């Protein structure tokens with residue numbers, strides 16, 4: 001259609017701009033989640049004034065069709081058209097031993113197959129790649145490192161990187177002692193060390209449900225028992241369920257994503273996180289917070305790590321650069337609080353140290369400011385990808401499907417309905433060159449067989465949209 005505004009028409013100019021934007025939406029020229037042309041660009045194109053376009057955009061915002069994002073412009077919304085959220089689930093209140101290995105292995109195999117559409121892998125950095133920046137930084141580091149490049153690093157990590165992290169936690173008012181901070185091989189090793197510090201085989205660990213399968217597998221490998229606490233799709237675990245579980249069981253520790261959850265993408269507000277810490281510390285129960293997705297929030301501010309609210313030192317923080325810079329570098333960290341001495345001992349016993357060159361490179365990357373600049377871009381890309389994915393899912397899925405509305409991170413959780421088997425869909429999709437993650441592996445008690453997790457942490461393109469359509473077409477074959 002031609003972008004023409006007529007000054008002779010009865011409607012005001014701004015009303016014609018509104019009409020035009022609505023037509024662009026109806027035709028699919030402008031898709032949910034997409035940015036509207038800037039005020040200046042639109043004004044130039046339509047040969048009207050900037051205030052006229054601004055008034056039109058503000059009216060569309062008031063009508064709920066678009067949203068203004070600070071310093072980014074106006075975006076087409078999907079919220080009014082979103083499918084229903086996943087329902088609250090009923091779970092067994094008994095802790096269980098875990099066994100999920102075979103399916104998890106199949107999921108990992110699928111992720112690494114060449115040329116699949118990788119909805120099954122949660123690597124958000126792919127949406128705003130860091131490879132070139134990191135390669136440049138690493139070349140500089142190698143030229144400075146000399147023979148240190150082939151030496152062991154310190155057990156608890158590269159001191160300048162630790163300094164950078166300590167400085168970043170200060171922004172949240174968290175004073176981290178150098179002794180209690182241990183650099184690890186990714187968050188996974190941080191979680192392993194944290195669990196080893198606080199629990200022994202047979203102990204009960206509360207996890208959120210659905211829960212990232214790496215944690216379920218870790219609990220299994222350490223001989224611990226998992227007790228699932230249901231997760232609210234909006235703001236993290238249901239505190240009333242947790243409170244009841246604390247009365248009923250001798251829980252040694254909780255492992256929760258305290259900011260943004262994987263696989264649902266829920267975001268726990270600071271007030272709830274503070275209450276959670278108070279509740280657990282009143283029962284002398286340790287909280288192991290998994291904060292790998294905290295920096296990938298879509299709202300204006302990042303959630304404060306639970307560490308900030310600890311009064312008794314019973315919060316251990318696990319995080320990494322895997323979701324924000326490069327999972328391949330395997331650099332994470334643990335704030336071990338009063339378990340610092342044990343944490344350093346376990347680090348020494350498990351892996352001696354973390355790659356010095358990788359730590360050094362990330363340290364320079366953070367210090368140069370490039371890390372934060374890319375993080376900002378990454379958040380924007382992920383947020384826009386999420387909107388695109390929700391829009392595509394709406395076209396592809398049956399009406400009864402329920403889809404989460406992630407408030408950060410790179411994954412979305414879909415309840416297909418009780419008639420569907422996600423393990424069947426996983427296998428069918430793979431035969432058609434698409435990897436997905438079946439919901440089954442996000443529970444220790446065989447829940448979520450009717451759910452799937454998809455990643456939008458990808459460079460968005462038409463192939464992904466076609467793959468979502470194809471998933472929808474495969475669904476009738478994935479009935480139980």
Ligand SMILES: Cc1ncc(COP(=O)(O)O)c(C=O)c1O
Nearest residue numbers: 186187188212262292320322332
């Ligand atoms: C919620 C969650 N925790 C921990 C990890 C492990 O992170 P890392 O790659 O830093 O070991 C992941 C990785 O996918 C994750 O999604």
